[in-house]
Amino acid sequence: MSEVPNLEERAAALDAVDELGKLREQFVLDDGTVYLDGNSLGALPSSVPGRVADVVEREWGRLRIRSWTESGWWTAPERIGDRIAPIVGAAAGQIVVGDSTSVNVFKALVGAVRLSGGPDAGRDEILVDSSTFPTDGYIAESAARMTGCTLRPTAPADIPGAVGPRTAAVLVNHVDYRTGRLHDLPGITAAVRAAGALAVWDLCHSAGALPVGLDEHGVDLAVGCTYKFLNGGPGSPAYLYVAERHQAVFDSPLPGWNSHAEPFGMRPGYAPADGALRGRVGTPDILSMLALEESLKVWDGVSVAAVREKSLALTDFFLECVAAHVPAGRVASVTPEVHAERGSQVALRCDGAAAVMDELIARGVVGDFRAPDVLRFGFTPLYVGFAEVERAARVLGEVLAR
């Protein structure tokens, strides 16, 4: 325990020079809690309650139907998409917000199979990240069934060797939800494209935590949620990225009236809109969507490179504090040591992890448990500080020393 004062001093010194540290003021947080679950539900940005009240009381309550035009409700999905774009390295006009991640995985994956030519062109196989968050696998199975493809679960690292002339599309997570492993987006994308197939990336655990570089790396399609590192609120709408080069032929399996070229023409025949809004479906859920729009304002002037730098410093420091505070052999990190392979979370395998997490939460350190035996701690660089990291590891050590 001799290292403890040293770690506390180190934490204080790191906080003192943290250029993102002042952003914490823009969130509703209490100093009694170390919130390390922003990778599941981001904290509330302070300006959101006022904005939501205005949407409900004035825009809905007083303007009512007029708000679809006068308050900009109708164009919110593409407008908010353009706010997300710089965070994931996309030029404007390629992202549209709406629906859940699962629904967007379906749109993207079926769209990708069709863009590849699909079974008619001899491409009848979809590869899916074998360690994926489950919903992607379930939806991929449905997409395969409905497009006449077979589904082959493949570890992300094995994808470059597995893609071939029969591959239509590949669905892979940028960061593994359980281990926090960051997969090689540039390399896998290049290999998939070289095989004539399309890659669909799930950015749920990377967007807002590290540079994604969608345009730079030639990604075809991507989806992501907005309630983790983007702090959009519980169940806030997800988004779909369709690279500009694919938009003119992107063929959505959910061609709702919001994606029509002339939605208020009320025409019996479908004609898709141009651009990203071809990925829209039905009427957008305005309350959740405008809460998200307000939340994203926190990002004004924030550098994703600085976020990544702090994220790695936070997870490095957490691993160091865990090594110092936790009795030997009680936990084992399943998160890669190497920076190039690490997202913005640390996952610790631990006997009795579910009960341990309950006790941590009771003591004010909030992470989450993922079956069967993982303690998961997410580090949101916009509002987590180094002293909190030290405290979280110290409390974990206390719980496991009992």
Place this chain on the structure above:
Amino acid sequence: MSEVPNLEERAAALDAVDELGKLREQFVLDDGTVYLDGNSLGALPSSVPGRVADVVEREWGRLRIRSWTESGWWTAPERIGDRIAPIVGAAAGQIVVGDSTSVNVFKALVGAVRLSGGPDAGRDEILVDSSTFPTDGYIAESAARMTGCTLRPTAPADIPGAVGPRTAAVLVNHVDYRTGRLHDLPGITAAVRAAGALAVWDLCHSAGALPVGLDEHGVDLAVGCTYKFLNGGPGSPAYLYVAERHQAVFDSPLPGWNSHAEPFGMRPGYAPADGALRGRVGTPDILSMLALEESLKVWDGVSVAAVREKSLALTDFFLECVAAHVPAGRVASVTPEVHAERGSQVALRCDGAAAVMDELIARGVVGDFRAPDVLRFGFTPLYVGFAEVERAARVLGEVLAR
């Protein structure tokens, strides 16, 4: 114009005995506006702003991730479904809330084709209401394409004669969005079922305005939005009804993790949950969903039969006032005269309808325009009164007399 005082007196007398009249106090309305667009976006119930503030500030802001269990977020889709159930004549456990209407049409229609046996059983045709709100037709085309069926647009009245051994499923609107015509749900459902096919009903323009009787009439599947006569707020989530007898074999094309039997088991293989929640997909949009839940409390103790009675009285009176106030030949109602064929709106064909509606709105009478030439007026019995109806018709007469 000699009838005008008479109509004003009649309106006052009707308002005086209106047993639903006191419900208007539960909504945010201004007496300067006659709001006849509740069939597009329902007015704001007065208790919603406080509830939404609590969801944002306490449940998200302070409890954060704990709210998924402690604030009942996780079970909201089925809990709110059970609140909608009595309004549409369904027993509990058959409705789940989430996603847009378009997405639910896709789930329901693909699910219906599969329940019918589909092309493998010789059922390779989907009939779709030829006068449908466009999104249903677009989504039906996608559902047909992805299940190996062909799509046949059919007028609702012709469906009983058109269904046959090749029919897999039929998608039809309960009330036509443009004309306000109420279709024969019991008769069409019986004919579809007698042919061994399944009927999917779109209740967007009927739920909350008239008795639907889903269980009583043996409906197979139904969908509807919640932002019209249910006043859930802009883009509030839609719902899916799957009759209990179909739930064990209902096979969703969007099997997201929220529909898994054990969603937090994080299992690679999909196993559907029992009951209505098999229709869930991804993480529900909590802000919109809990605003809807609060909105539905207005319905506590309200009889749908009384709502229907008032709805017909309102539309009868409006037609009478239009006949008295509007210069002859300037408008023609396309809404059926017969009560059994009328929903809760009146649609008037009118030259220059778009400009006429702009002028009506400028004078405080809010309806909407539907291409190419329809003035549409919706009557929400929970908050529209007879004096307002008279005023709306009078202002319309003034505008058209210019």
